[in-house]
Amino acid sequence: MLNFTHCVPTRFVFGRGGENETGKYLKELGATKVLIHYGSGSAVRSGLIGRIEKSLADEGIAFVELGGAQPNPRDTLVYKGIEVVRREGVDFILAVGGGSTIDSSKAIAHGACYDGDFWDFFCGKAKPVKTTPFGAVLTMSAAGSESSNSCVITQEATKTKRGLRTELNRCRIAIMDPELPMTLPPYQIACGATDILAHMMERYFTTTEGVDLIDHMCEGAMTAVVNAARVAVHHPDDYDAQAQLMWASTIAHNDTVGVGRVQDWGSHQMEHELSALYDVAHGAGLAVVFPAWMRYHMNKNVMRFAQFAVRVYHCEMDFQHPEVTALRGIEAHEQFLRDIGMPLTLKELGAKTEDIPALAAKTKKTNPDGTTGGAFPMTTADIEAILRLADH
Amino acid sequence: MLNFTHCVPTRFVFGRGGENETGKYLKELGATKVLIHYGSGSAVRSGLIGRIEKSLADEGIAFVELGGAQPNPRDTLVYKGIEVVRREGVDFILAVGGGSTIDSSKAIAHGACYDGDFWDFFCGKAKPVKTTPFGAVLTMSAAGSESSNSCVITQEATKTKRGLRTELNRCRIAIMDPELPMTLPPYQIACGATDILAHMMERYFTTTEGVDLIDHMCEGAMTAVVNAARVAVHHPDDYDAQAQLMWASTIAHNDTVGVGRVQDWGSHQMEHELSALYDVAHGAGLAVVFPAWMRYHMNKNVMRFAQFAVRVYHCEMDFQHPEVTALRGIEAHEQFLRDIGMPLTLKELGAKTEDIPALAAKTKKTNPDGTTGGAFPMTTADIEAILRLADH
Numbered sequence: 166m167l168n169f170t171h172c173v174p175t176r177f178v179f180g181r182g183g184e185n186e187t188g189k190y191l192k193e194l195g196a197t198k199v200l201i202h203y204g205s206g207s208a209v210r211s212g213l214i215g216r217i218e219k220s221l222a223d224e225g226i227a228f229v230e231l232g233g234a235q236p237n238p239r240d241t242l243v244y245k246g247i248e249v250v251r252r253e254g255v256d257f258i259l260a261v262g263g264g265s266t267i268d269s270s271k272a273i274a275h276g277a278c279y280d281g282d283f284w285d286f287f288c289g290k291a292k293p294v295k296t297t298p299f300g301a302v303l304t305m306s307a308a309g310s311e312s313s314n315s316c317v318i319t320q321e322a323t324k325t326k327r328g329l330r331t332e333l334n335r336c337r338i339a340i341m342d343p344e345l346p347m348t349l350p351p352y353q354i355a356c357g358a359t360d361i362l363a364h365m366m367e368r369y370f371t372t373t374e375g376v377d378l379i380d381h382m383c384e385g386a387m388t389a390v391v392n393a394a395r396v397a398v399h400h401p402d403d404y405d406a407q408a409q410l411m412w413a414s415t416i417a418h419n420d421t422v423g424v425g426r427v428q429d430w431g432s433h434q435m436e437h438e439l440s441a442l443y444d445v446a447h448g449a450g451l452a453v454v455f456p457a458w459m460r461y462h463m464n465k466n467v468m469r470f471a472q473f474a475v476r477v478y479h480c481e482m483d484f485q486h487p488e489v490t491a492l493r494g495i496e497a498h499e500q501f502l503r504d505i506g507m508p509l510t511l512k513e514l515g516a517k518t519e520d521i522p523a524l525a526a527k528t529k530k531t532n533p534d535g536t537t538g539g540a541f542p543m544t545t546a547d548i549e550a551i552l553r554l555a556d557h
Numbered sequence: 558m559l560n561f562t563h564c565v566p567t568r569f570v571f572g573r574g575g576e577n578e579t580g581k582y583l584k585e586l587g588a589t590k591v592l593i594h595y596g597s598g599s600a601v602r603s604g605l606i607g608r609i610e611k612s613l614a615d616e617g618i619a620f621v622e623l624g625g626a627q628p629n630p631r632d633t634l635v636y637k638g639i640e641v642v643r644r645e646g647v648d649f650i651l652a653v654g655g656g657s658t659i660d661s662s663k664a665i666a667h668g669a670c671y672d673g674d675f676w677d678f679f680c681g682k683a684k685p686v687k688t689t690p691f692g693a694v695l696t697m698s699a700a701g702s703e704s705s706n707s708c709v710i711t712q713e714a715t716k717t718k719r720g721l722r723t724e725l726n727r728c729r730i731a732i733m734d735p736e737l738p739m740t741l742p743p744y745q746i747a748c749g750a751t752d753i754l755a756h757m758m759e760r761y762f763t764t765t766e767g768v769d770l771i772d773h774m775c776e777g778a779m780t781a782v783v784n785a786a787r788v789a790v791h792h793p794d795d796y797d798a799q800a801q802l803m804w805a806s807t808i809a810h811n812d813t814v815g816v817g818r819v820q821d822w823g824s825h826q827m828e829h830e831l832s833a834l835y836d837v838a839h840g841a842g843l844a845v846v847f848p849a850w851m852r853y854h855m856n857k858n859v860m861r862f863a864q865f866a867v868r869v870y871h872c873e874m875d876f877q878h879p880e881v882t883a884l885r886g887i888e889a890h891e892q893f894l895r896d897i898g899m900p901l902t903l904k905e906l907g908a909k910t911e912d913i914p915a916l917a918a919k920t921k922k923t924n925p926d927g928t929t930g931g932a933f934p935m936t937t938a939d940i941e942a943i944l945r946l947a948d949h
Binding site for chain 1: 572766767771775778782813817
């Protein structure tokens, strides 16, 4: 087990109707003027934004709105948000949406406290040292941005998608009502579940030993996500299934199931290029990349992939041929993804064979030797080979 | 799944040697004068207190010492600590020890900010609204006080042991070095592991449905604790085993494996009376109480006890006779407790048959109908019957 520091100061308010008390919670946090940042008009049409605004007004908290946050949130809207925060004297940013809206809010919050271009934080030119307080009313279970230290933004002009990790990225409050995602299309629920699982899997496929506790917790959480996703996709009004997915989205990405170990994140880096170029849903991209990534790497630590197969998908262990068990686990994962309606090939995603070399070349490499960071470092050639495994 | 709020703002610094940087971390928290509160002289003799004091001095932080915290920490020392904090102008309390020292520190921290008698908080006369900042260098894996919202103090004169739950009980920082518990006697390591497991089991034996995610995580965590305890008791220098136990102590009692459900805590209430009267180790008392509690209650929710047996102790499910499986799980738990050297009977604990009625009568009942709170409410007669099950 590796040394680690861990701190998740987010206050979680979980359950039915919590959003109707947003004003009360934000008042406790000292908010006097709130930027309500959201995505599509559906949050307005459903009455959600109206209910939140009423609760703010009831507490005497002023607010302004900024809609239009998109999947793979754009730098262009972040610039607009920063301008609004400064002009209006906003002292709290409230994201109403999923990971994209929350990430957009985080970038606005940091950028509003910075004299330079906020993109400096994402291209590695500068580190944020201060931010505007922010929180979220979560409407979909997926990215875990409601308490993670992550934020991912796409530079529209260059189609470059880059992440920023900092403790400043933790929400002050996350209001989580599992009824809100019930109106999402099944495809989006499935994309969310795939993202949740991927966040756990990026942490799970490690080379660190002596991590039995987090292994068991992570395996248990993955099992529960697989179970809940199968239900929620077909019965989106199942409260308990939505509740498991919503809490899983949070613990999947705030390191509850990932402390003390080398993690990977190669699949995420690869997927970022897919969604930046084709603007596909992040979860759909992960559904295509991750099984190919597993097939490519499984022989580097076959017992860990066998452990995944046995403990998450309940495959029988073949003690003489653990690689057979490992493969059964990958097949079971693919079957699960199919069952919930996810794509498994680049073609289904709308990606083109001829783009593969460029996608591989552009994937972020953080190691000095030009490989991706993490438990299973990859060269451009490795990434190209994995993408070709998914190109059928 | 029930609605919940959850917030654990503690900063965890986990790994080898973290205690040597205590000064740096406390400076970041604004400490200028620290009360170092500890238990026995072993923390001094081992050089631990000296290393911590050096790290404080290196950062220009002043300090005073108060030793003498005992298992089942006493109100008498809390009064003394409050007096020291006020007289010396202490602005940060650092517990160096396990749950008893941390709980003693919490009570001092709250009491120093209160004009009345701090015991008011424990007997229900008043609620704390303010506290002195405090943190911990953990030296044993057991109570989870380093990030829980709990604190338990014993009133020496009346041998009354009472708990206080408040969000003010969360440590600002917990410095956790798994090497520190390596010098503890195996019996104390075993008591700690029993306490950790009991914290998980109090949360696990619920009547709430739709909690699959936390169930799986809790079961995984319990499995890992059982595995690690068997190793650590016989090989206390096994770093990974100590690391699993130390992190498990934290997540067992800060609700990571307990959100969204009715919990029980009847066994803890019963044990408090045992350790208050006989001054036995809390973990040893729990080892005696919990299996008897399980035998007494299993038929009220036999499938949950069977689930525990199958998923934690890998018993085979008897689908025709789930009560047989439930019983096998209890027996497996008893066998585990025996293996790590825990007592299983009141006699082994030094408790007397003639005290049973008084122990049962004194056990805290929080329900208006005079039963204990939680998932499996108990009358005095129920408690007496359970204690008699353990009296052989």
